[in-house]
Amino acid sequence: xxxxxxxxxxxxxxxxxxxxxYSSNDYKAGMQNWDIAQDARGIMYFGxxxxxxxxxxxxxxxxxxTNHTAVxxxxxxxxxxxxxxxxxxxxxxxxxxNGILTYHSxxxxxxxxxxxxxxxxxxxxxxxxxxxxxxxxIMHFHAGKLTVYPSESxxxxxxxxxxxxYAQQTDKGLYQWQGNRWxxxxxxxxxxxxxLTSIQxxxxxxxxxxxxxxxxxxxxxGTLSPQKTSADATFTTDRIYCAWPLENNQYALGTNASGLYxxxxxxxxxxxxxxxxxxxxPNVRGIWLDKNKNLWLALNDGIACITLNSPIQYIYPNGxxxxxxxxxxxxxxxxxxxxxxxxxxxPLKDSPPxxxxxxxxxxxxxxxxxxxxxxDLLGKELYMGHExxxxxxxxxxxxxxxxxxxTWTWASFSAQHxxxxxxxxxxxxxxxxxxxxxxxxxxxxxxxxxxxTQHTIWSSxxxxxxxxxxxxxxxxxxxxxxxxxxxxxxxxxxxxxxYQARGKMVVTTEKGxxxxxxxxxxxxxxxxxxxxxxNLAIQYLKEDPQGNIWFVNHKRLGLIDFQTGSQPQILYFPxxxxxxxxxxxxxxxxxxxxxxxxxxxGFVHINYRQYQKQIQKPAILLSGxxxxxxxxxxxxxGYPMVGEGITLQPGMNSLVFEFTSPSYTQQNTTEYxxxxxxxxxxxxxxxTKTEKAxxxxxxxxxxxxxxxxxNLGQESDVFxxxxxxxxxxxxxxxxxxxxxxxxxxxxxxxxxxxxRKHQNEQKQLTYLHQLExxxxxxxxxxxQNQQLEADVEFKNKxxxxxxxxxxxxxxxxxxxxxxxxxxxxxxxxxxxxxxxRQVLRLIRDVESKDADWGQFTLHFNTVNDDFFHLLKLKYxxxxxxxLKLCAYLKMxxxxxxxxxxxxxxxxxxxxxxxxxxxxxxxxxxxxxxxFLVDLSKEPRMNG
Numbered sequence: 001x002x003x004x005x006x007x008x009x010x011x012x013x014x015x016x017x018x019x020x021x022y023s024s025n026d027y028k029a030g031m032q033n034w035d036i037a038q039d040a041r042g043i044m045y046f047g048x049x050x051x052x053x054x055x056x057x058x059x060x061x062x063x064x065x066t067n068h069t070a071v072x073x074x075x076x077x078x079x080x081x082x083x084x085x086x087x088x089x090x091x092x093x094x095x096x097x098n099g100i101l102t103y104h105s106x107x108x109x110x111x112x113x114x115x116x117x118x119x120x121x122x123x124x125x126x127x128x129x130x131x132x133x134x135x136x137x138i139m140h141f142h143a144g145k146l147t148v149y150p151s152e153s154x155x156x157x158x159x160x161x162x163x164x165x166y167a168q169q170t171d172k173g174l175y176q177w178q179g180n181r182w183x184x185x186x187x188x189x190x191x192x193x194x195x196l197t198s199i200q201x202x203x204x205x206x207x208x209x210x211x212x213x214x215x216x217x218x219x220x221x222g223t224l225s226p227q228k229t230s231a232d233a234t235f236t237t238d239r240i241y242c243a244w245p246l247e248n249n250q251y252a253l254g255t256n257a258s259g260l261y262x263x264x265x266x267x268x269x270x271x272x273x274x275x276x277x278x279x280x281x282p283n284v285r286g287i288w289l290d291k292n293k294n295l296w297l298a299l300n301d302g303i304a305c306i307t308l309n310s311p312i313q314y315i316y317p318n319g320x321x322x323x324x325x326x327x328x329x330x331x332x333x334x335x336x337x338x339x340x341x342x343x344x345x346x347p348l349k350d351s352p353p354x355x356x357x358x359x360x361x362x363x364x365x366x367x368x369x370x371x372x373x374x375x376d377l378l379g380k381e382l383y384m385g386h387e388x389x390x391x392x393x394x395x396x397x398x399x400x401x402x403x404x405x406x407t408w409t410w411a412s413f414s415a416q417h418x419x420x421x422x423x424x425x426x427x428x429x430x431x432x433x434x435x436x437x438x439x440x441x442x443x444x445x446x447x448x449x450x451x452x453t454q455h456t457i458w459s460s461x462x463x464x465x466x467x468x469x470x471x472x473x474x475x476x477x478x479x480x481x482x483x484x485x486x487x488x489x490x491x492x493x494x495x496x497x498x499y500q501a502r503g504k505m506v507v508t509t510e511k512g513x514x515x516x517x518x519x520x521x522x523x524x525x526x527x528x529x530x531x532x533x534x535n536l537a538i539q540y541l542k543e544d545p546q547g548n549i550w551f552v553n554h555k556r557l558g559l560i561d562f563q564t565g566s567q568p569q570i571l572y573f574p575x576x577x578x579x580x581x582x583x584x585x586x587x588x589x590x591x592x593x594x595x596x597x598x599x600x601x602g603f604v605h606i607n608y609r610q611y612q613k614q615i616q617k618p619a620i621l622l623s624g625x626x627x628x629x630x631x632x633x634x635x636x637x638g639y640p641m642v643g644e645g646i647t648l649q650p651g652m653n654s655l656v657f658e659f660t661s662p663s664y665t666q667q668n669t670t671e672y673x674x675x676x677x678x679x680x681x682x683x684x685x686x687x688t689k690t691e692k693a694x695x696x697x698x699x700x701x702x703x704x705x706x707x708x709x710x711n712l713g714q715e716s717d718v719f720x721x722x723x724x725x726x727x728x729x730x731x732x733x734x735x736x737x738x739x740x741x742x743x744x745x746x747x748x749x750x751x752x753x754x755x756r757k758h759q760n761e762q763k764q765l766t767y768l769h770q771l772e773x774x775x776x777x778x779x780x781x782x783x784q785n786q787q788l789e790a791d792v793e794f795k796n797k798x799x800x801x802x803x804x805x806x807x808x809x810x811x812x813x814x815x816x817x818x819x820x821x822x823x824x825x826x827x828x829x830x831x832x833x834x835x836x837r838q839v840l841r842l843i844r845d846v847e848s849k850d851a852d853w854g855q856f857t858l859h860f861n862t863v864n865d866d867f868f869h870l871l872k873l874k875y876x877x878x879x880x881x882x883l884k885l886c887a888y889l890k891m892x893x894x895x896x897x898x899x900x901x902x903x904x905x906x907x908x909x910x911x912x913x914x915x916x917x918x919x920x921x922x923x924x925x926x927x928x929x930x931f932l933v934d935l936s937k938e939p940r941m942n943g
Contacts, residue, residue, distance in 0.1 A: 013271050014335070014346060015313035015356035015605050018665070020305040021280040027060040029053050033298035035073045035123075036288035039080055042619055042662030044290070046298055047071035052084055052093055054101070055303075056638070057667055058660035058690050059623045065089050066105050075123040075130075083130050083141075085120025090132045090139060098646060100637030109146040110139070122158040126165050126177065133158035138167060138182075149182060157196040161207055168196050188224045190214060198243035200251060202265055210240045210253065216267070229267035234258050244287035244295070246308070252295055254284025260297060260306070273306065280304060292614075294664060307665045311610035312575050313356040316602040317344035318364070324581055325598035328588045329375035331382050335360065336393065337603060338375045343368025343384065345396055353593045356605040367391075367398035373408050373584075378418055378429065385409055390420060390427075390435070402427070402435030408446040411457070417473040419457055421445035426457070428473065438471060440478030447498040449505040455479075458505050458516075460498040465490065466507055466523070489523035490514060499541040501549055502528070508538035508551075532560055532568060539582075544589035552585045557597065559608075571711055574668040576604055612712070618670060620708045620716040624658040625723075628693065636721065645722035653697040653725050660690050661708040661716065669711040677703040699727035867936050874935075877919055885912050890932045 024031045030049025037045045046053040051064035052071050065071065069087035076082050082093040082101075091105040107115055114137065122133040130141040135154045140147040157168035165177040166185075173187040174196075195212045202208040202218060208227065209217045215235045216227040229235070238257035246252055246262065250270060253261045259274035259282040273279040279297075286298030293309030317323065317337040324340035333351065337344040342364055349359040374385035375393075384391040389404040406423040413419050413428075419438075420427040426438040426445060445467075449458040457469040465485035471478050485493035491511040499506055506526060507514045513529035516522075533551075540552035549560040557573045557580060579599045586598035595606040625636035627648070635646060638658075661670045671686040676694060678701065684692075686709065701724050708716040729735060867890065868883055878886070881902070888898040895909040902909065913928065922931060 013356075014348070014358045014360040015315045016271070016273075016278065017307045017310055017313055019273065019278045019280075020307070020665075022055075022303040022305075023280075024302060027053060027055065027062075027303070029060070029062045030070070031301045032070070033285065033300075033303055034071065035286045036296050036298050037074050037076045037082070038288060038290050039076050039082070041621065042291060043621070044288075044296065044662075044664075045074060045076070045082060046303060047074050047084065047286070052082065052101075052103075056621050056623050056660050057662045057664050059658055061101075063093060063101050063103060065091070065103060066107075072119050072121055073123045073133075075125050077125050077130070083123050083125065083132075085123050085132045085134070087119050088115065088117060090120055090141075095637060095639030095641070097641060098636055099639040099641045100634060101639060106139075106141060106146060109141075109144075110148070114139075114148045124158055124160050124165055126160060126163070131158060131165065131177075133167065159196070159199050161199040162201050166199055170195075186219070186222060186224065190217065190224055197240055200243055200245050203249075208243070208251065208265075210243045212239050212241070215240070216253075227267055229263055230269050231258075231261055231263075231272075234261075238282075241283075241285055242287050244289055246289060246295075247293070252287050252289070254287050254297065255282070256284075257282050260284055260287075260295075290664070292663070292665065305664060309614070310665055311607040311614055312573075313605045313607075314599075314602060315356070315362075315596075315605055317346075317362040318602070319362075322601045324584075324600055325586065325603040326372055326581070326584055327375040327385075327586050327598065328596040328603055329377070329382055330355070330590060331393075334396070336375050336382070337362060338368075338372030338384065339602070340371055342370055343372050343375075343393075343398065354607050354610070355590070355594045356607065365396060365398055371406075373406075374410075376410070378410060378412075379415075379431065383410070390429070392433075401429065401433060404435065408444070409448055411448040411450040413450040413457070413473060414452045419448055419450050421448045421459065426459075426469070426478075436476060438478060439476060441467065441469065441481050443467070449498050449500050451505065458498050460496045460507065462496070463494055465493045466496050466498060484523060488521075489517075495537075495539070497539065497541075501541055501543050502547075506541065508541055510537045511535040513538060513541075532570060540585035540587070542587040542589065544595070545591060548589075550587045550589065550595070552580060552587075555580045555582055557587075569713075571713075573606070574711060575665075577668070579604065617714045618661045618663050618666070618708045618710055618716045620659065620661055620672075620706060620719045622657065622659050622704070622706060622719050622721050625704075625721065626656045626658070627652045628654045628656055628695075645724060648723055648725045650699065650726050650728035650731070653699070654693070654695040655697070656691055656693045657704055657706070657721075658691045659706045659708075659719070663710075666710065670708050671711075672706060672708050674704065674706040677705065697725055699725045699731050870935065870938065875919060878916075881912065882916055882919060885909070885916055886932055889913075889916075889928055890936065892929055 029051070032049045033046045033053070035047035039045070042056075044055045046055070047070070048062065049070040051062050051068070052074065054061045054063070065084070065086050067086070067089050069089060071084045071086050073085045074082060080094070084091060084093065089105065089107065091103055091107070093101050093103050096102045117134040117136045117139075120132045120134045122131075124131045124133070128142060132139040132141070133155050135156065136151060138149040138151075138155055138158065140149065151169055153170040153172065155167055156170050157166075159166060167175045167177070167182060168191060169175065171192050172184065174185055174191045175182040176185045177183075190211070194214045196209055197212050198210045200208040200210070206218060206220045209219050209224070211217065213236055215232050216229065218225050218227050235253070235255065238255045240253050241256050242254040244252045249265045251263055251265075253263060255261065259272060259279045261272045262270045264270055275282045281299040281301045281304075283300035284297050285300060288296040290296060295306040295308050297304040297306070315325075315337070317325070317339055318341055321341075325337065326340065327338040329336045333348045335346045335348060335355070337346070344362040344364050346360040346362040348355065352358055368384065368386070368391070371387040372384060373387070376383065382393040383401070384393055384398065385407040387406045388400075390401045390407040392399045392401050404420065404422055404427055408421045408423070410418050410420045410429070416431045418429040420429055420435070423444050425440075425442045428436045428438055443459075443461055443464070445459045445461070447460045450456075451458070455470055455472050457471055459467045459469065461467070465483050468482045468484065469478050470480040484490060490496055490507070491509050495510050497508045499508060501513075505516065506529070507516075507523060512533060512535040513526045514523040515526045517524045536553055538551050538553055542550045544550060547562050551558050551560070555578050557576045559571055559573070561569045561571065576597065576599070579601070581598050581600055584598070588596040590596070592609040593607050595608055597604040597606065621638060622636070623638040624634060627633040627635055629651075633652070635648065635652070657674070659672060659674070661667075661672075663670055668688070671688055672690065673683045673686050674692050675683045679694060679697065683705075702722070704721045704723075705718050707718045727735075867887070871878055871883060871886055884902065885898065888901060893901070895906050895913070899906045899909045917924075917928065920928075920931070922928065
């Protein structure tokens with residue numbers, strides 16, 4: 001947005017309002033605009049070359065017609081339906097169910113022969129009747145039907161005034177809509193030949209008729225008469241294209257080539273806006289006065305808004321040439337302006353309470369050429385601090401006082417003595433107008449405060465600190481100079497400025513406002529200002545006649561208002577932020593109606609009384625809601641919806657909310673706060689941000705709330721927008737039911753698995769326990785077997801030992817027997833022979849007894865369990881001797897050893913072996929010993 005401000009060198013009014021220019025780059029549509037309207041909510045509408053253009057204070061939108069032609073005319077009905085006319089197109093816009101503005105064509109209601117009507121230049125609504133005017137025909141829309149009134153020549157105008165609709169037909173005259181028909185009411189030659197552009201009320205029974213090329217006429221009682229103005233020549237050549245009634249019996253007239261004129265009923269030019277004077281384009285095609293008395297202009301290139309009723313006006317002493325404003329002063333009916341380009345004066349023809357509305361034109365005073373630093377009274381006379389010295393101004397005459405260097409400022413030391421701050425120290429000016437030097441400090445001193453009771457002058461230097469100067473008027477020399485800086489309580493030696501506030505000297509610093517403590521001889525923070533402003537950096541301070549204190553903080557203008565109630569109110573003027581002159585700020589407060597502020601392009605006039613009244617409770621609009629993502633989608637167009645809210649499909653959970661206040665001249669003074677119920681627990685902090693994005697919202701119900709407030713603290717109502725985000729298929733109740741069943745199934749399976757795992761673990765433990773038992777049992781069996789084997793081995797050893805003993809005994813007995821037999825044969829004595837025979841008998845008795853066999857059998861059965869039983873069971877024909885022979889064979893004894901044990905011959909044993917084989921049914925190839933061993937390994941058989 002480009003902001004322009006202009007004034008005319010020939011204008012009558014002292015000030016000019018701000019002119020805000022919106023170019024096609026701002027609104028992103030066609031350059032040409034044709035018509036303007038405003039709806040009940042404050043939204044502005046423009047007929048644009050690319051369709052219907054809307055503006056709500058921050059966001060622009062374009063809505064094309066069906067045939068994508070320009071919207072030449074529009075009007076809004078009481079039901080807020082927006083009727084439009086274009087090239088061969090008529091219809092209306094209204095919001096759909098989602099609050100999105102949608103176009104509805106009325107062409108289907110026309111017969112085919114009536115559809116070629118060209119451009120529709122005017123749309124008028126009278127009650128429930130809507131009229132569309134083209135050159136070929138006027139179309140009347142009522143109760144869903146269109147009635148066509150064709151022209152015999154050409155319908156060249158249609159408009160209404162005081163609720164009555166008029167239309168003009170070439171070569172016919174002026175018609176009036178009466179009783180559902182067009183009635184000819186004037187056949188004046190002017191009305192037959194010259195096209196009207198507007199009809200405006202001009203008092204009782206009087207109308208103003210503006211023509212395209214013949215100026216202005218009054219129509220009263222059916223009589224048409226010219227209305228003379230000082231701009232008739234311009235109106236004839238540059239054409240009046242449109243008009244609009246203003247307050248105070250004034251009219252705004254838009255021309256094709258000379259911009260905008262404001263005239264009163266007498267035809268007097270009150271003000272004009274042309275290209276050279278601030279209007280960005282002189283071709284005005286449409287005019288609208290909005291609810292806040294701002295004048296909107298549809299231009300051939302862009303849109304302009306003139307803030308006619310704004311409490312902030314602009315004064316340009318040097319006309320269209322920008323010049324910095326340093327100081328201003330009013331003396332009598334003369335208003336002086338000191339600028340970077342020199343001194344200007346404007347004689348005020350009248351003195352209304354608001355001087356910005358006074359009639360007057362600035363002119364330059366040649367003797368004041370150069371930088372004018374200050375204009376103020378010294379006593380009752382006006383003086384000028386100039387880069388060339390000090391000057392006395394009387395009427396419009398400028399006279400130099402003394403041969404002083406560049407002069408910044410001055411302060412009253414007493415009724416007869418003034419202290420002057422110059423580029424090179426201090427000077428004294430007396431009531432007799434004599435100027436003398438005050439020696440002792442050669443510094444450039446721009447800031448002064450004089451305290452005659454303490455014989456003290458306070459001054460400051462932006463980079464050296466604050467000077468305390470002891471001086472008496474009768475002395476030409478300073479008594480003493482003390483410098484106060486960071487070591488004396490100030491936060492820094494830089495950026496300290498001396499001012500007077502509330503009857504005392506204060507120093508504005510980088511960290512708030514400080515006062516001097518005489519007892520401690522140092523500066524301390526001001527308790528009074530600290531409570532109000534804290535540590536705010538202040539560069540300029542000015543107290544107005546009402547006791548309010550104006551201040552500047554980094555080119556931001558603020559005010560401490562002590563008149564608003566028991567507590568001071570602090571407010572800022574964002575409209576002026578960045579427009580003040582950094583380092584050379586200037587505020588000239590005359591009264592509440594007239595506050596003059598120096599700016600980088602002249603001066604700004606603030607009517608503070610009007611400012612307080614005009615800034616009322618702001619409106620708030622939710623201008624749009626968009627779904628962001630792979631494809632952005634508008635789901636709410638900013639217009640009231642039917643129903644309570646909207647339902648969004650799954651996945652449409654990333655939203656951008658756009659909001660604004662339709663306060664077109666207060667956009668930079670408005671702040672917003674918002675809250676999304678369901679997400680935000682509290683309202684957001686106030687900011688100038690006009691949109692808020694939320695991403696990845698879970699499904700559920702939400703309500704977005706937004707409100708606005710002005711810089712004076714007035715809050716708007718809360719706008720609410722409710723919506724519901726549907727759950728995705730995997731978030732539905734059925735899905736959650738399925739999830740529950742699945743979860744229960746999983747839990748059941750987990751439980752079953754856990755149980756099986758427990759059972760398996762128990763089985764594993766049982767198995768391991770059984771293995772351990774088996775291992776233990778096997779170990780016991782092994783040990784038992786080892787013990788048995790040891791026992792068997794022992795018994796075998798015993799058996800073998802016994803067998804050997806028996807064999808050995810048999811051998812010994814045999815040997816004894818042989819010896820005794822031999823001796824018995826050698827003895828002849830009968831008695832001796834008998835004795836030997838008895839000994840032999842005893843030996844034979846010993847050999848034949850079974851005691852040894854019994855003992856052997858016992859040991860043998862212990863080692864060879866059931867061996868004899870098994871033999872008897874399988875071979876019952878075996879005799880005891882056979883069994884005995886088998887036992888000895890099982891012991892693997894030789895035949896000789898067996899013969900000894902059985903007390904028979906070896907031959908007898910061999911025969912016994914042969915017979916045993918027969919009984920056992922063994923052939924000669926089978927080893928008898930191996931057979932008996934294998935037989936002993938067979939399992940026991942129950943017989």
